[in-house]
Structure formats: structure tokens, C-alpha cells
Amino acid sequence: MPFQIVKKEQLSDNMFRVTFHAPLVARRAQPGQFLMFRVDEFGERMPITISYFDREKGDVTVIMQRVGSTTALLASMNEGDYVADVVGPLGNPAEFDNMHKVIVVGGGSGCAIAWPQAKGAFDRGCHVDIVAGFRTKGIVVLEDEMRACCKNLYMMTDDGSYGEKGFTTVKLKELLEKAKAEGEQYDTCICIGPLPMMKFVCQITKEYGVHTMVDMNCIMIDGSGMCGGCRLTVDGQRKFTCVDGPEFDGHLVDFDEAIARSKIYEKQEARVFQRRHHCTLQELADREEAARKAAKEGK
Amino acid sequence: MATNLSPTKNPIPEQEPNVRNKNFDEVALGYTVELALDEANRCLQCRRPQCVTGCPVNVKIPDFIKLITQQDFKGAYHKILEDSSLPAICGRVCPQENQCESKCVRGIKGEPVGIGRLERFVADWVMQNADEMPEKPERNGHRVAVVGSGPAGLACASDLAKLGYDVTVFEHLHKAGGVLAYGIPEFRLPKALVQKEIDKLTALGVTIQCDATVGKALLIDELLSNDPDVGGYEAVFIGSGAGLPVFQNIPGLNYCGVFSANEFLTRINLMKAYDERYDTPLMPISKVCVVGAGNVAMDAARCAKRLGAEVTVVYRRGEKEIPARKEEYEHAKEEDIIFKLLTNPVEILADENGWVRGIRCIEMELGEPDARGRRRPVEKPGSEFEMECDAVIMALGTSPNPLLRKATPDMEYTEKGGIVADEHGVTTKPGVFAGGDAVTGAATVIKAMGAGKEAAAAIDRYIMKK
Ligand SMILES: Cc1cc2nc3c(=O)[nH]c(=O)nc-3n(C[C@H](O)[C@H](O)[C@H](O)COP(=O)(O)OP(=O)(O)OC[C@H]3O[C@@H](n4cnc5c(N)ncnc54)[C@H](O)[C@@H]3O)c2cc1C
Ligand SMILES: Cc1cc2nc3c(=O)[nH]c(=O)nc-3n(C[C@H](O)[C@H](O)[C@H](O)COP(=O)(O)OP(=O)(O)OC[C@H]3O[C@@H](n4cnc5c(N)ncnc54)[C@H](O)[C@@H]3O)c2cc1C
Ligand code: SF4
Ligand code: FES
Numbered sequence: 209m210p211f212q213i214v215k216k217e218q219l220s221d222n223m224f225r226v227t228f229h230a231p232l233v234a235r236r237a238q239p240g241q242f243l244m245f246r247v248d249e250f251g252e253r254m255p256i257t258i259s260y261f262d263r264e265k266g267d268v269t270v271i272m273q274r275v276g277s278t279t280a281l282l283a284s285m286n287e288g289d290y291v292a293d294v295v296g297p298l299g300n301p302a303e304f305d306n307m308h309k310v311i312v313v314g315g316g317s318g319c320a321i322a323w324p325q326a327k328g329a330f331d332r333g334c335h336v337d338i339v340a341g342f343r344t345k346g347i348v349v350l351e352d353e354m355r356a357c358c359k360n361l362y363m364m365t366d367d368g369s370y371g372e373k374g375f376t377t378v379k380l381k382e383l384l385e386k387a388k389a390e391g392e393q394y395d396t397c398i399c400i401g402p403l404p405m406m407k408f409v410c411q412i413t414k415e416y417g418v419h420t421m422v423d424m425n426c427i428m429i430d431g432s433g434m435c436g437g438c439r440l441t442v443d444g445q446r447k448f449t450c451v452d453g454p455e456f457d458g459h460l461v462d463f464d465e466a467i468a469r470s471k472i473y474e475k476q477e478a479r480v481f482q483r484r485h486h487c488t489l490q491e492l493a494d495r496e497e498a499a500r501k502a503a504k505e506g507k
Numbered sequence: 508m509a510t511n512l513s514p515t516k517n518p519i520p521e522q523e524p525n526v527r528n529k530n531f532d533e534v535a536l537g538y539t540v541e542l543a544l545d546e547a548n549r550c551l552q553c554r555r556p557q558c559v560t561g562c563p564v565n566v567k568i569p570d571f572i573k574l575i576t577q578q579d580f581k582g583a584y585h586k587i588l589e590d591s592s593l594p595a596i597c598g599r600v601c602p603q604e605n606q607c608e609s610k611c612v613r614g615i616k617g618e619p620v621g622i623g624r625l626e627r628f629v630a631d632w633v634m635q636n637a638d639e640m641p642e643k644p645e646r647n648g649h650r651v652a653v654v655g656s657g658p659a660g661l662a663c664a665s666d667l668a669k670l671g672y673d674v675t676v677f678e679h680l681h682k683a684g685g686v687l688a689y690g691i692p693e694f695r696l697p698k699a700l701v702q703k704e705i706d707k708l709t710a711l712g713v714t715i716q717c718d719a720t721v722g723k724a725l726l727i728d729e730l731l732s733n734d735p736d737v738g739g740y741e742a743v744f745i746g747s748g749a750g751l752p753v754f755q756n757i758p759g760l761n762y763c764g765v766f767s768a769n770e771f772l773t774r775i776n777l778m779k780a781y782d783e784r785y786d787t788p789l790m791p792i793s794k795v796c797v798v799g800a801g802n803v804a805m806d807a808a809r810c811a812k813r814l815g816a817e818v819t820v821v822y823r824r825g826e827k828e829i830p831a832r833k834e835e836y837e838h839a840k841e842e843d844i845i846f847k848l849l850t851n852p853v854e855i856l857a858d859e860n861g862w863v864r865g866i867r868c869i870e871m872e873l874g875e876p877d878a879r880g881r882r883r884p885v886e887k888p889g890s891e892f893e894m895e896c897d898a899v900i901m902a903l904g905t906s907p908n909p910l911l912r913k914a915t916p917d918m919e920y921t922e923k924g925g926i927v928a929d930e931h932g933v934t935t936k937p938g939v940f941a942g943g944d945a946v947t948g949a950a951t952v953i954k955a956m957g958a959g960k961e962a963a964a965a966i967d968r969y970i971m972k973k
Binding site for chain 2: 231232233235236246250251252253277278292293294295296297298429430432433434435436437439440441446451464465468469471472473476477480484
């Protein structure tokens with residue numbers, strides 16, 4: 209049963225917002241849950257966080273970074289096209305209990321996942337501050353959305369091309385130090401981004417004793433607890449991200465192991481990309497960039 | 508009666524071991540008409556046929572074999588269908604040596620009648636020569652929901668549809684079939700056969716809704732409610748299987764290159780990693796160690812072999828205790844899979860980047876029998892050794908998936924997580940029935956199918972009484 213793409217927007221060079229018509233997914237979706245899509249018969253089952261849902265219309269929206277073959281395939285599709293499968297909502301909803309003063313740290317495409325959670329906390333009356341980090345200006349996304357659901361938004365870029373220059377961890381440390389000095393420490397940190405960033409954020413928040421929730425994105429196949437491919441170690445115990453997560457207490461996650469496991473298919477994925485797209489991701493991006501330039505100059 | 512007094516079964520033509528261990532085509536090619544007639548003539552047509560008592564669903568074995576001797580293959584097929592829904596599949600994957608064939612009187616002096624091979628023959632013959640799609644029966648106006656499209660769910664849906672029920676099967680994966688689709692490999696059970704059974708269900712009017720996760724997208728209570736979108740079912744059958752992989756607790760389990768058999772087999776069977784056209788990645792493997800010796804382990808080992816790896820199966824008990832079907836074990840050996848029996852892994856070893864480089868094992872010897880009479884393996888002190896490999900596949904069994912359990916707390920479960928149900932599939936929750944691996948834990952196709960049929964009858968009684 210194919211699923212229609214009802215809306216698609218490009219948010220930045222490599223970020224896309226895609227809305228699927230998938231009433232069964234929309235009807236019980238909650239913030240923090242994810243869906244899996246499969247582009248066509250030959251495609252992989254790809255996990256992705258549900259950013260918005262419209263139960264009335266039966267639509268679900270995801271915000272996706274183009275990083276490899278499958279995400280590039282979806283990015284190349286248009287409104288009105290169909291993907292083979294959309295299944296969900298999977299995983300557990302995010303929990304907002306006992307939160308009052310919250311700091312949200314988002315890294316790159318992680319901001320897409322962090323934003324609905326920040327909104328969830330904000331809508332429940334929490335004090336929310338957001339630190340959003342991006343490599344460079346060209347990939348900044350969701351600034352307005354994030355600004356609308358927090359008290360303070362700190363935009364950071366690695367190269368200083370937008371907002372403040374520096375990593376999210378630097379800003380985080382500064383804010384925690386300040387809050388500590390003022391005697392009003394954050395009670396919760398929600399951190400979503402690349403694994404190494406989450407690892408370092410957790411090291412810092414642990415120092416300050418700030419409870420930290422992370423969203424783990426592991427390699428998945430079925431998303432229902434059947435393959436164990438998404439397993440990780442939390443507090444010395446084996447957990448399956450798809451059914452026990454994706455949200456975990458960041459101070460208990462074995463990040464080094466998760467980082468090693470995330471690299472299992474790196475080489476094969478590059479090959480799949482070549483086969484599907486007849487070029488590398490870089491060449492694809494360059495080609496688009498050239499087309500954009502040409503269009504501009506043409507005008 | 509029996510005109511063939513040969514003490515041995517007619518062998519089934521097979522692909523040569525050294526050819527088939529490089530392809531994913533079916534291993535056993537099936538009896539020809541001549542072989543089938545010859546084998547059928549070995550049956551003594553016992554008056555009190557023991558074979559039937561050994562069959563979990565009591566297929567009328569001598570009756571269908573007699574029809575074969577009369578060359579009424581279609582009649583034979585329909586005779587089997589009186590008790591079983593999936594003859595083409597069961598003829599291929601049933602552990603006949605523990606069931607019907609273990610009881611066959613011809614097995615006392617010599618080999619039993621090749622009942623499984625004959626079952627497969629009639630199913631294949633009909634499919635090739637006289638296949639017809641079933642007609643859609645008249646509807647009785649009642650609706651039933653089925654959760655899971657494994658053999659339990661398929662059998663339940665099929666029987667209910669034949670009685671006129673409007674049945675919807677909800678399946679989490681993108682393809683129907685359960686283990687038949689994602690677990691058992693193509694070379695043992697061609698997926699086209701499974702698809703055929705599913706097409707027949709559709710022809711009966713059953714709706715199969717893939718990408719529908721019960722317990723997440725829909726709750727059991729919603730299916731049973733009057734909700735105009737998703738409700739309106741008078742009963743629900745749960746055939747959600749036992750898909751949760753069990754991992755042994757040894758150090759190194761999460762290194763790159765350690766897979767559950769479910770993951771490895773799903774990548775290959777469901778996601779077709781061996782087929783160039785599919786995107787599914789699979790890490791390159793050259794030396795594989797499979798832990799365990801059940802059907803699942805044999806399937807994983809034989810798949811790894813077909814991907815070009817050198818494969819060693821490590822099992823802590825002896826040859827006699829191997830739980831896999833004998834045929835699978837024999838096939839695996841013929842395909843040059845190495846067996847290290849009485850050997851237990853103690854640790855998985857990795858390089859500095861966390862990639863598997865080997866496995867440390869210890870030799871075992873058999874000690875006193877345990878509660879089930881199997882001799883308990885005990886470690887031989889000082890016998891540890893290391894074995895080089897770049898992938899480890901854990902095939903130590905599965906248990907019922909907790910997803911549905913978490914979403915449906917108002918039903919009773921066993922300590923091991925199985926749904927509590929009686930022999931008719933009646934659970935502790937009104938209107939909810941269950942069967943197959945979800946109830947029993949990992950078992951067999953035929954038992955799951957039987958449970959699905961039993962529950963269909965119970966559901967019919969339940970709804971008709973309302
Ligand atoms: C629960 C969950 C929620 C997610 N939510 C989002 C989201 O909202 N937005 C978003 O952009 N992405 C999200 N992801 C990550 C997304 O699934 C991956 O980006 C995607 O799998 C990459 O597929 P690909 O074929 O395009 O790239 P590939 O060619 O498969 O891989 C390209 C690169 O991405 C890495 N990678 C592959 N799969 C994953 C994965 N599952 N997680 C992390 N890295 C991976 C590879 O190691 C490689 O370096 C989520 C993942 C999970 C498990
Ligand atoms: C590799 C392997 C080899 C085997 N070989 C043999 C053999 O040779 N002979 C033999 O007799 N038996 C064999 N078995 C065992 C046999 O396959 C199982 O006993 C049988 O398939 C159980 O059937 P089932 O219908 O209970 O469940 P399954 O076949 O497990 O099907 C359950 C289905 O339900 C779906 N599901 C689960 N939860 C949900 C949910 N919440 N919502 C929607 N859908 C859901 C699953 O995705 C799955 O498709 C083997 C098993 C494996 C894994
Ligand atoms: S027990 Fe053997 S010989 Fe007797 S009826 Fe059954 S198959 Fe035929
Ligand atoms: S994705 Fe298979 S168990 Fe989580």
C-alpha cells in the first residue's frame with residue numbers, strides 16, 4: 209500500500225521537510241516517536257523521528273538530513289510521489305514529567321528531533337533554553353521554530369559564519385556554570401545530535417549533576433524488537449533502541465560502543481549510493497550548487 | 508497392499524552440495540511422478556495408522572497416500588487440506604522425523620515412508636498442473652482482526668474467511684508471511700510459494716494490511732471498539748510470534764560483526780542483501796562462527812556459506828542433542844560447514860576498533876542428565892582455545908516480543924512472556940484469541956498453523972453464540 213508525499217520543502221543545502229499521508233501513523237503519534245519508511249521495493253527500512261503530525265488530515269512530517277543513499281532518494285522525490293512504506297509510530301513517546309528548567313542541546317539534524325521535544329516541554333510550562341549547533345551557516349534550519357518555544361536561543365556554528373562561533377558544548381558549559389552561580393541549576397538537559405556530541409554533552413552535564421535525556425539513533429531493520437541490531441548498553445544492560453528507546457538517560461549510555469556500532473555499514477553504504485545515484489553525495493551536492501548558481505546568474 | 512518393499516525411502520533429487528552452497532535456489536528438487544508413485548507404494552495403509560497420531564494436526568496420511576497411488580493427486584491435495592492449510596510449506600519445513608515419520612511402522616525395520624516428500628509432491632503437482640484461486644465465499648457480516656501474518660495468523664484468517672468472515676490481517680513488516688518471509692531462507696522455502704499462499708488468502712477476500720503495528724498504531728481494545736475508523740471487529744486473533752532474539756551473556760556481544768540470527772537472516776531473506784538490486788548492506792564476511800545448532804543456526808550457517816564465507820557452527824552439546832531437523836544438519840555438513848560440537852563460546856574478541864577478530868571457546872563434556880533427560884554439558888577445565896573469525900552469529904533462540912504485551916497489560920502472560928491461552932486459543936481477555944509462537948514460545952510451523960485453525964473454530968463458536 210503506497211504512501212503519498214503530500215508536501216516537501218528544502219530547508220537548507222541538505223535538510224528537507226517531508227510530509228507523508230499515513231493516517232495509521234498519525235492517529236496515535238506522540239512527540240519522541242519515530243516512523244520507518246521504505247522508498248521502494250529495493251529500499252532499506254529507514255528510521256526517522258516524527259516532527260509533526262496532523263491527526264485530522266492523517267499526515268506525518270519528518271525533517272531529514274540528506275546523508276546517504278536512502279535519504280538522498282527521498283530528497284529527490286516530489287510532492288505527489290509515493291513511497292512504498294511508512295510504518296509507525298514506533299518507540300516510546302518522550303517523557304516530560306518532573307521537568308521545570310530545561311536546557312535543550314541540538315546538533316545539526318539533531319535539531320529537527322530536539323525541536324518537537326523542546327516544544328513539548330515549553331507547552332507544558334517549562335523554562336526552556338536551547339543551544340543549537342550547526343557546522344556552518346548554510347545548514348542552519350528551524351531557527352524560527354526553535355525561537356518560538358524557548359526563552360533563550362543560542363545559535364552556534366563551528367566556523368562562526370552564523371550566531372556565535374564554537375561548539376554547543378562550550379556554550380552549554382557556560383550556561384550551566386552561570387545557572388549554578390545563580391543557584392538555579394537546570395533540572396533537565398535534552399540532548400540530540402551526532403553521537404560524539406551527545407557523548408561530550410553528557411560528560412559535562414554529569415559534572416554538574418543535570419539529568420540528561422538523549423535520543424539514540426542506531427542502525428535499525430525492523431523497528432519492532434525482532435533483530436537486535438539496534439542494541440546498545442545502558443547502565444550495563446542490553447537495550448533495544450527501537451522498543452526500549454529511543455530516549456535514554458544519557459549518563460548511563462555506553463557511547464563508545466554506540467559510536468563503533470554506528471560505523472558497521474559505512475563502506476557498503478557508499479557503494480549503495482554510487483549504484484543508486486551514479487555519483488557520490490559530494491558530487492550530487494556540487495551539481496545542485498552549480499545548478500542553483502546557474503539559475504541565479506541566469507536571472 | 509504395499510507393493511514396494513524397499514527398506515529405504517526414495518531419495519529426493521537435490522542440487523549438488525558444491526553447486527548449491529553458492530546459490531540461493533532451492534536445495535531439494537522434489538519427487539517426480541514416478542518417484543512419488545514408487546514411494547507411495549511403500550505405505551502399508553495401516554488400519555490404525557500411527558503416523559497420524561504423530562502429526563500435530565492429524566493429517567489423514569494413509570488416505571492421501573492412497574490417492575497418490577491411484578494417481579489422483581488433486582484428490583490427495585484436498586485430503587491434506589482437510590486438516591492442514593499450507594501443504595507446500597509444511598511438506599518442506601516440518602520436522603517429520605520427530606512427527607509422522609517417527610511413528611510410521613515401516614520405520615521399525617528400515618526407513619519410514621517419505622511422508623513429507625509425498626506431501627510436498629502433491630502440493631507442487633497441484634500448483635503446477637491444476638492450480639486454481641479459491642472463490643470468495645459469501646460473507647456472513649461478521650468481522651475479525653488477525654495480528655501477525657505468520658503461519659498462525661494465515662491459517663486462522665484462511666479458515667475464518669472460508670466460513671464467510673470479513674478478516675483483516677495486520678502485519679508490522681512490509682511483507683506478509685512472518686518467519687516464512689523473514690527467517691527461513693529461499694533455498695529451503697522459495698518465497699514465491701509463500702506469496703502464492705498469501706495471494707490465495709487475498710482471493711478469499713482477506714485484507715492484508717502491512718505496515719500496521721498493533722500495540723503502537725492500533726490497540727487491541729480499539730479494534731474491538733466501535734471506533735468508525737479502526738474498530739468494529741468482534742474478535743481478535745493474536746499470532747505475533749516469538750521474534751525477540753535471545754543473546755548469551757558473554758563479553759563482547761556488542762562488537763561490530765556480532766549479529767543475532769534474526770538480524771542476519773532478515774537482512775538476507777526479507778531485505779534480500781544477496782541480491783544486487785537491493786540497497787540492504789551486509790558486512791563482508793570471510794570466516795563466520797555460528798553459535799547454536801537449531802534450525803535457525805543451520806539456516807544462518809548455510810546463508811553465510813552461500814555468501815562465500817568459511818562457516819563453523821559451535822554447539823555446547825553433542826551430535827545426538829542437535830535440535831535442528833536432521834535433514835538440515837545433514838545438508839549443512841554436505842555443504843562443507845564445519846561443526847565444533849561440545850564447545851561453548853566464553854568471549855568474543857575484537858580489534859582495537861571494536862570489530863570482531865575471533866571467539867574464545869571452551870570444550871565441554873556431557874555430565875548428568877537434566878530434568879528433560881538431556882545430558883548436561885560441563886566445562887572441561889583448562890581447555891580454552893581461540894578461533895579466528897570476522898563475524899559471530901548468535902542463534903540461541905527467541906522469546907515472545909514484548910511490544911504487544913506492553914500495550915495490552917490487561918491480559919495474562921506466562922513468566923517467559925507468552926500469552927496465556929487454552930488449547931482453543933482462548934485468552935484471559937474477552938474476544939481475544941491467540942496461538943502459535945506467541946503462546947508457546949519458538950516452536951514449529953505446523954504447530955502454529957494448527958493453533959491458528961483451532962482458534963478460527965473457537966472464534967466462530969464465540970461469535971455465533973453472541
Ligand atoms: C530513532 C531514529 C530517529 C531518527 N530521526 C532522524 C531525523 O529525524 N532526521 C534525520 O535526518 N535522521 C534521523 N535518523 C537518522 C537516519 O535514520 C539516518 O540518517 C539514515 O538512516 C541515513 O540513511 P541513508 O541511507 O541516507 O544513509 P547511509 O548511506 O545509510 O549512511 C550515511 C551515513 O549515516 C550513518 N548512518 C546510517 N544509518 C544511520 C542511523 N540509523 N543513525 C545514524 N547514522 C546513521 C552511516 O554510518 C553513514 O555514515 C534517525 C535514526 C533513528 C534510529
Ligand atoms: C530461521 C528460522 C527457521 C525455522 N525453521 C523451521 C523449520 O524448518 N520447520 C519448522 O516447523 N519451524 C521452523 N521455524 C519455526 C517456525 O518458523 C515458527 O515456529 C513459526 O513461524 C511460528 O509462527 P507464528 O505464526 O506463531 O509466528 P511468526 O511466523 O513469527 O509470525 C509473526 C508475525 O507477526 C508479526 N507481528 C509481531 N508483532 C506484531 C504486532 N504487534 N503488530 C503486527 N504484526 C506483528 C511479525 O512481524 C511476524 O510477521 C524456524 C524459525 C526460524 C526463525
Ligand atoms: S504408519 Fe507408515 S505405513 Fe502406516 S499408514 Fe502411516 S505412512 Fe503408511
Ligand atoms: S531495529 Fe530490530 S530490534 Fe530494534
